[in-house]
Amino acid sequence: MEDILRSIYQERASHPNTAGVVVVEKRPKAIAATDTFDVILLIIVKENNEPVFVKHYSYEDKKAAMHIVTEKQINDWLLIGNNKKIFDWLYNGKIVFDRNERIANLKHELREFPFFGRKIKMGIEFAKLIRRYSDGKVLFDNFNYLDAYNHVVHSLHHLARLAVIENGFHPEITVWHQVKQIEPEIYKLYEELICSEESIEKRLELLFLASEFLIHKRTKVGSQHLLEVMESKEHWSFNELMTHPELAPYSVDLGILVEYLIEKKILDVVKVETKGQGIFHRYYKTTEKLS
Structure with a gap:
């Protein structure tokens, strides 16, 4: 297989813009990781007109997909976490070309998961959690239970990801498997929402109460990154x-x-007068120093 595809990635590897090439083969229990393709060729480049370019190939009775992705796009995906397959590709893929060990260093950083990166990711997940929880609560209060249920499932997913990151791990595609080991309390909450025989209204009512406590418990770590940024100005x-x-x-x-x-x-509103009578500019500041 690799011999057949070598001509494709060797051509890319010879280009000075190419940082590295990773080959990811389909695994029986992880077909979703390669979108059912037998092989993924991940070509990481320094720059490109398009952040992502994808090309499909057929060979013998198999199919392959080549993804040419810029380093910036890879970093964005790793930071925001909206392309979970990229973690699998970098963790489980085979490096077949690596200019100046850029890909090896990237994989090492993924395993180490520096604390600064964790803080940003926790902040993003916490913000998404608050969004889903708040929208779900409004829908619930307006008796839109099925829509509220959808938001609550997503809010629990963000809470689970936040818990995994807080414990020093990257959330994987099988995030609930991780959470069951790391934070069984959150897993039990999710299980009760999905499996309970109570009415959907009762399930949501109980879950909002429990979630409020779990969110409150994580407010400090979830807001730390934002507050540290805000401390640089009045x-x-x-x-x-x-x-x-x-x-x-x-x-x-x-x-x-x-x-x-x-x-x-945790934040205060600062009102500053405008030229219009009774109208104020609205500014924000932290209520206390972090350190």
Whole structure:
């Protein structure tokens, strides 16, 4: 197999823009990791016009997919966690070309999971958790139970991912398998939501109560990254927060996170007069020093 595909990736490896090549073969119990393809050729490049370029091949009675991905896109996926297959590819793939050990270093960093990277990922997951929980609660209060149920399932998933990251691990595709070992309390909550014979209204009611406690317990670690960024200035406009390079990955969930932290008295609102009578600019600051 590798002999047949070698001509494809060797051509790419000879290009100075190519940082590395990883070959990922389909495994019987992890077919989803390669999207049913027999082989994935992951070509990591320094720069490209498109952050992701995909090409499909047939050979013998098999199929292969070549993914040409920029280093920036790889880093974005690893940070935000919205492409879980990339973890599998880097963990389980075979490095067949590695310029200046860039891919080996990347794999080492994945295993070590530096604390700074963990803080950002915890912040992003916490913001997504607050978004799903808040939207679910509003839907529940308006008797839209099935829509609320959908949001609650997603909120539990973010809570599970947050717990895994907090314990120093990358959330994998089988995140509930991880959580069962690491945080059985969250796993039990998820199990009760899915398997309980209670009415959907009763299940959601109990889950909102339990989730509120678990979210409160993780507010400090979940907001640490945002608060550390905010400590560099006296106060911030929301646009300043939104456009800060470290906070960009929070995306549309940043607003709801800020409002949640104001409600919990972790952030304060600073009102600054405008030219309009009775209208104020709204700025935000931390209520206390972290250190």
